[in-house]
Amino acid sequence: MERTFDKVEEILKKHDYERKNLIKILLDVQKEYRYIPKEVVNYIAVSLDIPPAKIFGVATFYAQFSLKPKGEYTVLICDGTACHMEGSMSLVKAIEEELEIKPGEVTQDLKFSLDKVGCLGACALAPAMVINGEVYGKLTPEKTKEILRNLKEGDER
Incomplete structure (x- = not known):
């Protein structure tokens, strides 16, 4: 699935590309897509210069995050x-x-x-x-x- 990252860029910019804002960034991504897509995790990882595993760790630790699509x-x-x-x-x-x-x-x-x-x-x-x-x-x-x-x-x- 091809995805543009314009919305993700807006979210990252809103949070000043700061690693300390990772949870806020993920919350905004989830609000936008109704889940956290794998390719978005990879994009955030590169943008914030952190390993994707760290982002997956945060996303799987907190119950409010989902790595699978959620319904409307x-x-x-x-x-x-x-x-x-x-x-x-x-x-x-x-x-x-x-x-x-x-x-x-x-x-x-x-x-x-x-x-x-x-x-x-x-x-x-x-x-x-x-x-x-x-x-x-x-x-x-x-x-x-x-x-x-x-x-x-x-x-x-």
Whole structure:
């Protein structure tokens, strides 16, 4: 895949090509591409004169980074204790049925990705999920499917 690095150059310039800003640079790259592409890692490594392995180390250490494409809608299902006890796994099953993906996967059209997380910090709303930063709580499998269908329909308009 051929990729221009204009956006990456803008990001590097914004952060003054400083190694100490690597995490901020990676956050901006992820925001731009919805993941951190391998060829972008290599470009940053050359630009900052650091080994690609160091960048991969940072990108794999922090949970907010992904080296695989994420969907336009990133669905995070909480599987912390409270959510698990309130049936979060039934929500995962409902999402798998509705979107035909499993946790860690992305739909073929790159519209949705699904991840299970240890805790969203929304225990009072158990079971809960977050889609692109918006928290949904007190969910049932049916309500979860309805939310996903509404997002799909919104895209089709």
